[in-house]
Amino acid sequence: MHPFLPSVLVAVFESYDKGSTGNPTTFEYEVEHLCNETVVCFLVSTQEGGTPPQAARWLMQWLEESSTDFRVGRKLLQNTQFAVFGAGNSAYAEDFNKVARQLHKDLIKLGAQPVLPCYQGDEDTESLAVQAQEWGQQLLDVLQPAAAPQDAADTHRSNTHLEVGNNGIDKAEADKAGSEGYATSDSESEPASEGDMEDLAGPVTSKKYSSTTDQQQQQPVGTVPQPKQMLNPALRAALTRQGYSLIGSHSGVKLCRWTKSMLRGRGGCYKHSFYGIESHRCMETTPSLACANKCVFCWRHHTNPVGREWRWQMDEPQAIVEGAIASHVRMVRSFSGAPGVQESRLQEGYQIRHCALSLVGEPIMYPRINELLDDLHSRDISSFLVTNAQFPNRIRHLGPVTQLYVSVDAATRDELKAIDRPLFSDFWERFRECLTLLRDKHQRTVYRLTLVKGWNMAEIANYAALLELGRPDFVEIKGVTYCGSSGGSKLTMQNVPFHDDVREFGKALCEEKGGAYGLACEHEHSCCILLARSDTFLIDGRWHTWIDYDRFQELVRAGEPFSTTDYMRPTPDWAVYDAPERGFDPQETRVRKIRNHGKALALPEA
Structure with missing residues (x-):
C-alpha cells in the first residue's frame, strides 16, 4: 500500500478448498469496529449456491442483521469508505458474485460511502489476479489525491492489511491489529473507542477520512469525557x-x-x-x-x-x-x-x-x-x-x-x-x-x-x-x-x-x-x-x-x-x-x- 494513503483495512475472503488438510477459518476481526476505519477494502468470493466463504459468514450475517435493525440506524458507517472486489464465475448466472453484490448493498444501507462500484471479477473471461490488479490501480487513483503526508506512526497504520483465507489471520498482522485497538480483545474491557451498536455512528465530520466524532472534537482540551446515558430518547x-x-x-x-x-x-x-x-x-x-x-x-x-x-x-x-x-x-x-x-x-x-x-x-x-x-x-x-x-x-x-x-x-x-x-x-x-x-x-x-x-x-x-x-x-x-x-x-x-x-x-x-x-x-x-x-x-x-x-x-x-x-x-x-x-x-x-x-x-x- 502506498505510504501516503489514508489508513486502509483490507479483508480477503477466499473459498475454502474441501480437499485441503486445513480448516476453514472465521473472520476474527471485530466487525463492530468497522465504524472506526476510514477505508475498508473487501476481496470476497462466492461459493456454490451463492453462499459466502466460511470465513465471511459471520460478517455477512452481522451486516444483514444490522442493516435491518432500526436501533443501528443508517449512519453507523457514515465515516467509512469502502470498495468491494468480487471473485466469481459468470457461468453461475444469478449467483455470479452474489456475495460481493450483497456486501456492497448492506454497507451502503449502513451509511458507508463506496469509492468504486462493486467490481465483479469473472474468472471465466480473464485471470482474477489481472482483474484484481486493475481494480487495485483504480482504487489507488481514487484514494491517492486525498492523501496527505503522515508521520511514522500514521504510515505504519496506513499499511494495515488483514487477510483472512484458508490459512487464517497472519499472526504478525493479528498482533499489529491488536496493538492498534481494533482486533479481538480477550478481556471484558474493550477499547474505549468502541460503543454500542446503536450508538456507534456519530455526527458527520468535516474531515473526509476522520473517524473522530463531533462530540469528541468538542470536548475541551484536558477534560475527561463524561459517560453518556444508556437510554436515548428513541429507546x-x-x-x-x-x-x-x-x-x-x-x-x-x-x-x-x-x-x-x-x-x-x-x-x-x-x-x-x-x-x-x-x-x-x-x-x-x-x-x-x-x-x-x-x-x-x-x-x-x-x-x-x-x-x-x-x-x-x-x-x-x-x-x-x-x-x-x-x-x-x-x-x-x-x-x-x-x-x-x-x-x-x-x-x-x-x-x-x-x-x-x-x-x-x-x-x-x-x-x-x-x-x-x-x-x-x-x-x-x-x-x-x-x-x-x-x-x-x-x-x-x-x-x-x-x-x-x-x-x-x-x-x-x-x-x-x-x-x-x-x-x-x-x-x-x-x-x-x-x-x-x-x-x-x-x-x-x-x-x-x-x-x-x-x-x-x-x-x-x-x-x-x-x-x-x-x-x-x-x-x-x-x-x-x-x-x-x-x-x-x-x-x-x-x-x-x-x-x-x-x-x-x-x-x-x-x-x-x-x-x-x-x-x-x-x-x-x-x-x-x-x-x-x-x-x-x-x-x-x-x-x-x-x-x-x-x-x-x-x-x-x-x-x-x-x-x-x-x-x-x-x-x-x-x-x-x-x-x-x-x-x-x-x-x-x-x-x-x-x-x-x-x-x-x-x-x-x-
Whole structure:
C-alpha cells in the first residue's frame, strides 16, 4: 500500500478448498469496529449456491442483521469508505458474485460511502489476479489525491492489511491489529473507542477520512469525557410503549403477567411451583437494560441497548431499588378495583418479597450489582438473578444470591453463536468459564435451558457434558415462548415445542447423566420442567426444591458462610413431576382461555 494513503483495512475472503488438510477459518476481526476505519477494502468470493466463504459468514450475517435493525440506524458507517472486489464465475448466472453484490448493498444501507462500484471479477473471461490488479490501480487513483503526508506512526497504520483465507489471520498482522485497538480483545474491557451498536455512528465530520466524532472534537482540551446515558430518547419511547417503567438512566421494572394472574387468584408462575415464590409479591426488574447478546428468541424484540462493557452513567444501587419498588407498587395499585382482583392479594402485593433480576438485558453487567443485592436482602427481598454467561469475572466476585441462574441456550459453539448471537468473539470460552464457576457458589445454582425446536434440541450428550462443568443444583428446561415476528427474530410457532417434547428432553437428559439428576417438578402451563440433583434434594423419597425465604434472610444477616441445603423446604405434592395437577396450585382457580389458532395449530382434545 502506498505510504501516503489514508489508513486502509483490507479483508480477503477466499473459498475454502474441501480437499485441503486445513480448516476453514472465521473472520476474527471485530466487525463492530468497522465504524472506526476510514477505508475498508473487501476481496470476497462466492461459493456454490451463492453462499459466502466460511470465513465471511459471520460478517455477512452481522451486516444483514444490522442493516435491518432500526436501533443501528443508517449512519453507523457514515465515516467509512469502502470498495468491494468480487471473485466469481459468470457461468453461475444469478449467483455470479452474489456475495460481493450483497456486501456492497448492506454497507451502503449502513451509511458507508463506496469509492468504486462493486467490481465483479469473472474468472471465466480473464485471470482474477489481472482483474484484481486493475481494480487495485483504480482504487489507488481514487484514494491517492486525498492523501496527505503522515508521520511514522500514521504510515505504519496506513499499511494495515488483514487477510483472512484458508490459512487464517497472519499472526504478525493479528498482533499489529491488536496493538492498534481494533482486533479481538480477550478481556471484558474493550477499547474505549468502541460503543454500542446503536450508538456507534456519530455526527458527520468535516474531515473526509476522520473517524473522530463531533462530540469528541468538542470536548475541551484536558477534560475527561463524561459517560453518556444508556437510554436515548428513541429507546426510552420504545421500551415505555412495551410497558416498562424506566428507572434513572439504565434500569427498568415491568409487571409480570403472573403477578396479575395471582392477584386474581388464578395461579402463579412456574417459580411458584418449583420454589414457592408468591408471584403477586414478586418484582421483575433489572439494573442494566443493556445486554451482550441478541438472542433469536428474545421476547423484547431487541429494543434494548447492546454492549460488551459498562460505559454509561451509573445510578446508585439504593436509588435503583427504591425506584423499582415505587414503580412496581404503583403498577400493582393500578389493579385496585379491577375485575377479579382479590383485595387480600392486592394488599400482599404491596409488600414485595421476591425480586427476579431477569427482565431484559444483563443485570450482572451493572458494576455495583453486589451492593444492589445487599440492599434487596436488607429489605427481606429474595434475589433471583439471571445471567447470559458472558461475564465470568462478575460471576467470580458475585456475593450471595438466593438463586443464581445461567442461561444455557445451546450445547455446542456453533449453535450458541446462532441462537444467542453474542457480541464477544470469545463467547464460547466465556460461556464455559461461567458455567465452571458455578461449582464454587455455595447458594443455589440453576442452568436455564430454553428449547427451540429445530435449533437446540438434538445435543443431549453435549448438554450432559456442560452439566458436568458447573454441576448446578437445578436445571430448568422450558419451551421457547413465541412472541410474534420481528426484524430481530425469524422464529415461528413451528419452533415452539409442546410440553410433552420438553418432558421427553428432560427424561433423556436425566438418563444421559445416569441418575445424577431427577425429574423433580413441572408446570404444564409454562411448558417447563425442573431437574434437581438427586443426591442433594431427594431426601427419603421426597423432593426439597422449595425455599425457606425467612431462613435465607437470617443466614445472609448472620454474615457466616452457608450453603443451599441450609434453606431448602419440601416440595408440595401438587408441584412434583407427574402429579395430576401438573404444577397448578389447587388453592388457585384454573381459568382456561379458549384460543382459536386455526386448524393447523389446533391441539388434540384431551
